[in-house]
Amino acid sequence: MSIRALNIHKTFGNYKALDDVSLEVPEGRLVSLLGPSGSGKTTVLRILAGLEFPDPKTGATIEFHGEDVTNLSAGKRGVGFVFQHYALFKHMTIERNIGFGLRAKPRRERPGDEAIAARVKELLELVQLDGLGKRYPSELSGGQRQRIALARALASQPKVLLLDEPFGALDAKVRKDLRRWLRLFQEEIKITTVFVTHDQEEALELADEVVVMNNARIAQVGAPQDVYDNPVSPFVIEFLGNVNRFTAGVSKPSKSQATEGKSVLYVRPHDVDIRLTDENPHDYAIRSKIQHIFSAGNYARISLDRIGYNEPFEAEISREKLRQLDLKVGMIVSVVFRHIRVFAKGQFKESNVREDGQLVEVAG
Amino acid sequence: MISNTSREDTGDRPIPPTSVPKRRRERINRRVIPGFGLTMGFTLTYLTLLVLIPLSAVFIRTSGMGWDDFWKAISSPQVVSAYKVTFGVSFYAALTNAFFGFIVAWVLTRYQFPGRKLVDALVDLPFALPTAVAGIALTALYAPNGWLGQFLYPLGLETAYSTTGIFIALTFIGLPFVVRTLQPVIEVFDREVEEAGASLGASRLRVFFTIIVPALIPAMLTGFALAFARAIGEYGSVIFISGNQPMKTEIVPLVIVKFLENYNYPQATAVACVMLIASFVLLLIVNILQRWTESIGQARS
Ligand SMILES: Nc1ncnc2c1ncn2[C@@H]1O[C@H](COP(=O)(O)OP(=O)(O)OP(=O)(O)O)[C@@H](O)[C@H]1O
Ligand SMILES: [Mg+2]
Numbered sequence: 227m228s229i230r231a232l233n234i235h236k237t238f239g240n241y242k243a244l245d246d247v248s249l250e251v252p253e254g255r256l257v258s259l260l261g262p263s264g265s266g267k268t269t270v271l272r273i274l275a276g277l278e279f280p281d282p283k284t285g286a287t288i289e290f291h292g293e294d295v296t297n298l299s300a301g302k303r304g305v306g307f308v309f310q311h312y313a314l315f316k317h318m319t320i321e322r323n324i325g326f327g328l329r330a331k332p333r334r335e336r337p338g339d340e341a342i343a344a345r346v347k348e349l350l351e352l353v354q355l356d357g358l359g360k361r362y363p364s365e366l367s368g369g370q371r372q373r374i375a376l377a378r379a380l381a382s383q384p385k386v387l388l389l390d391e392p393f394g395a396l397d398a399k400v401r402k403d404l405r406r407w408l409r410l411f412q413e414e415i416k417i418t419t420v421f422v423t424h425d426q427e428e429a430l431e432l433a434d435e436v437v438v439m440n441n442a443r444i445a446q447v448g449a450p451q452d453v454y455d456n457p458v459s460p461f462v463i464e465f466l467g468n469v470n471r472f473t474a475g476v477s478k479p480s481k482s483q484a485t486e487g488k489s490v491l492y493v494r495p496h497d498v499d500i501r502l503t504d505e506n507p508h509d510y511a512i513r514s515k516i517q518h519i520f521s522a523g524n525y526a527r528i529s530l531d532r533i534g535y536n537e538p539f540e541a542e543i544s545r546e547k548l549r550q551l552d553l554k555v556g557m558i559v560s561v562v563f564r565h566i567r568v569f570a571k572g573q574f575k576e577s578n579v580r581e582d583g584q585l586v587e588v589a590g
Numbered sequence: 591m592i593s594n595t596s597r598e599d600t601g602d603r604p605i606p607p608t609s610v611p612k613r614r615r616e617r618i619n620r621r622v623i624p625g626f627g628l629t630m631g632f633t634l635t636y637l638t639l640l641v642l643i644p645l646s647a648v649f650i651r652t653s654g655m656g657w658d659d660f661w662k663a664i665s666s667p668q669v670v671s672a673y674k675v676t677f678g679v680s681f682y683a684a685l686t687n688a689f690f691g692f693i694v695a696w697v698l699t700r701y702q703f704p705g706r707k708l709v710d711a712l713v714d715l716p717f718a719l720p721t722a723v724a725g726i727a728l729t730a731l732y733a734p735n736g737w738l739g740q741f742l743y744p745l746g747l748e749t750a751y752s753t754t755g756i757f758i759a760l761t762f763i764g765l766p767f768v769v770r771t772l773q774p775v776i777e778v779f780d781r782e783v784e785e786a787g788a789s790l791g792a793s794r795l796r797v798f799f800t801i802i803v804p805a806l807i808p809a810m811l812t813g814f815a816l817a818f819a820r821a822i823g824e825y826g827s828v829i830f831i832s833g834n835q836p837m838k839t840e841i842v843p844l845v846i847v848k849f850l851e852n853y854n855y856p857q858a859t860a861v862a863c864v865m866l867i868a869s870f871v872l873l874l875i876v877n878i879l880q881r882w883t884e885s886i887g888q889a890r891s
Contacts, residue, residue, distance in 0.1 A: 277785050301791040313782040317804045326800075327790035382791065 227291040227385035227418050228253045229274065235284040236269055243269045244280075245442040251435075253291075254416040256409070258429035261439030262465065267422040268310075270439070271388050274420065275307045276300035290386060301330075306379030306417075308389040312371045314363040320374055321346050321359040327382040349377040352411075369400040376408075380417075387412075387419040393428070405432055426466050430454065438462055460490060460569050468495050470539040489570035497565040498541035500528065502551060503558055508583030511560040514539075519555055521545055528553065530561060648866060651859040663860035668836055669845055676842040677868070679753055680821035683760035688814040691768025692806070698769070699776045713770070716763045721826030728759055729830040751833030756841065759827040764817030771813035775806055808884045815876035822869055 229251040236244040244266045251257045259267045272278040273288070277300050280286035288296045295303050315323050324346045328337055337345065350356045353373040363371055372392055379387065392408075393401040409432055412419050423429050429436045430450040438445040438453060438461075446453055446462045457463035464471065472491040503513065517538065518529040526548040528541045541561070553559070568575045576588040652660060663669075698710055716724065732739045732749035742749050749755055779802065787797040825843040832839040842865055849858035 275789055277789060300785070300789040301793070303789075305789065307786065307789045309782045309786060311780070311782060313780060313786040315783065315787075315801055326787070326792070330787075330790055330792035330796055378786075378790070 228289075229386060229418060229420070230287075230289040230292075231270075231274060232287045232289075233284060234270070234273060234286045234288075235281045236266075236273065236278065237281050242442050244273075247439075247442075247444055249437060249444070251418055251420060253418055255434045256412050256419045256421060256432060258433030258436045259420060259422045259439060260426060260429040260436050260465075261424065261445070263424060265439040266442045267424070267439055268390055271307075271390050271420060271422055274386075275305050275388050276303045277307070303386075304382070304384050305386040305388055306376075306382075306384035308372070308375050308379050308387070308392050310391045310394050312363070312375045314371060314375060314378070316363050318362075319359065320350075320355075320361050320363065320366070323363065323374060324349050324359075324378045324381050326378060331382070345381060349381060352380075353377045354407075368396050369404060372396065372404065385418065387417045389419065389421045391422050391424070394423075401428075408432065430466070438465065440465070457567075457574070460492075463492050463567065463569075463574075468540065468542075469493065470495065470498070472537065472539070489568050492567040492569065493539070493563045494565070495527070495540045495542035497563060498530075498539070498543075499562045499564050500530075500541055500543055500547075500551065500553065501560045501562065503560045508562075510579045510583060510585065511562050514559055514561045516553060516555050516557045516559060519548070519553060521548060530559070532561075533558065645866060648859055648862050651855070652863045655856055655860060659856065660860050663857040664864050666857075668840070669842075669861055671837045672840045672842045672845045673864075673868075675753060675756065675838075675840060676822055679756045679841075680760055680818055680824075683757050683764055683821050684814050684818035686757075686761050687764045687768045687817045688810050691765055691813060691817075692772055692810060694765070695769045695772035695776055699773055713766050715766075717766050721763065721824065722830070724762060725759060725827035725830035728755075728762060728827065732758060732831065750831050751835070751839065753832075753839060755831035755833070756828050756839060759831050760821040760824060763824055763827055764821050767816035767820060768810070768813035771816065772806065772809050775809040779805060808880050811876055811880045811883065815873060815880070818876075819869060819873060822865070822872075 229249070231247070231249045234244050234247045234249075235242070247266070247270060249257075249270065259270060261267050269278060273280055276295070276298055280288075280296070286296060287294060290303065300307075315326065318326070321343075325342045328342045328345060331337075346359065347356070350359055353376060355370055355373055355377075358366065358370065358374075363374065366374065376389075376392070393404050396404065405428060421429075421432065433450055435448065436450050436453055437447050440461050445465075446458050448456075453462065454466050457466065463469055470493045472493075473489075501511070513533045514530040515533055516528060517531050520527045520529075524545055525542050526545050528543065528548075529538060530541060531538050551559075562579055564579055566577050566579070568577070578586045578588060580586055655663070694713065698706065698713070729750055730736050732742070732755060734740070734743050734750065736750070739749055747754065749758065783801060783805075784797055787801045788794075792800070823843065825841075825847075828841055829844055832841065832844075834840055834844060842861065846858050846861050846865075849855070849861070
């Protein structure tokens, strides 16, 4: 079922939590709402679920599959909602928790006890926790509880699944496992899903589309790769992925462009190339000192400081290259920014620095 | 320089084996209140002086009586009728409080309304008011010619000088116990759990009875037990409104006082002994019930 939310405003007291937010999720897609704390992600989700309502008289509409649900209460929207802190019913067994939605149906639609038991069993298998049905929520681990919360939300076969930072309270390993699992699971049952997170890695890895939020507004919408590669604002580039930020006039490129007005230069750490100082230096090479080297897995993260400017920045190079160049803390190296973005006058300009030391502007 | 390194060693670096015992000693000293031995000793002495010695005096005095005398003392018709009045009415009063106290606590925690602070303060009044004052006030209100009594009596409701009167007094003094026990529990009750119920399609009534009430039952039982215990021991506010008719509206504490006034110390202590055991057993039962309900919804998270 597709979701369409238009012109959503939400005010708490006199605090504007959502300022004209519009959102579309095509059927069967997994969309991730990403943004810093307090940007309004949870509020969007709660409004979609009917747990909160948009400000009246602002022309807000919410449609599920073309049908207006703006004024429907939460129970009638047929959405499955997974809360950040699970919100399981502590005094009920896992089975009872999962079967709650089925038991709460009006008498005509309510399945018989056996049908409910069968469905609960099916869901427990789906979330790979069969055999735990007789336990209480307090007897499960965080990751297990979260999966039970998911099973509970899915029991009545909702057409829309809404998850609010479902893995926020879990440790990195469990988080990663569950994330993969959710992705596969969502592909399997093809349920339209909106997923809140403030972890950009999670959003980029999981989602068909990311919606980046900032300050009660939507900052950018697009496929993960697209948003990462073509950010529309400094906020988005700084929020998505690591990026080095220099204020204008810092490096040589400024002589050719973007000296006018206030401009900011951005370089992704993986676009930072490190060479030994004696290798063919050119105009765009910057002499820097290595402050710290951290290597884990295939990549090494290197903290550098531009000599004479006290401007720390980061580079990411392959481990192999690290070994090849035999880099050590304290070494002076020559650094070239292969790809730079300059934000000035409200837009980005991208340039590449070629091997031969020529600056080539990338057509927007 | 040397002292500097050695300090670092006991700090964030892994501790060499030799320094382990030192570390352990440090940890014990890091308790919030130092001196477990001292505080525990104080606690025991305090409880012994205040509670155990006076209570055991009751038992010691009765133990000189002999079983037959004791039995006669505690089973005289006047006393038995007083037991019935005390335990029966206290039970109903506590039950009533558990119900209405819940509503009061709910309204006070869940809604914002003008004068909420005032109502909140009013709840404590029965705590603070000297019980005799409460008794006189209630009697004045509910007596046949009182403000309320004059309307209630023609309707056949004998509010004063009857068990109804006792019930009113005991309900009055028990209310704060239920409200004050429930309030913090309702306060921390996770709204999201309610919302989860609603979004799963449950009606408000269903959410209330299958999600909220079960979560509050342990606190309700505690409130009930406290109100009940308080009602059993209540004296001051009851004696005015009850009329104190022997075999009808006499409560046990009053019977004991009457025995004392007649220098009938053995019977007074015997009955006191029964009250003591009964109250203790009742509190124990409620405590066990409460543990049991809590264990079902135990929160380890
Ligand atoms: N019920 C409420 N009453 C008052 N203010 C609220 C309420 N709910 C949210 N807000 C405010 O609205 C803003 C957005 O809140 P929201 O919970 O949507 O943020 P979020 O993006 O989910 O943040 P986080 O990542 O920390 O969960 C916050 O500033 C918050 O204080
Ligand atoms: Mg949130």
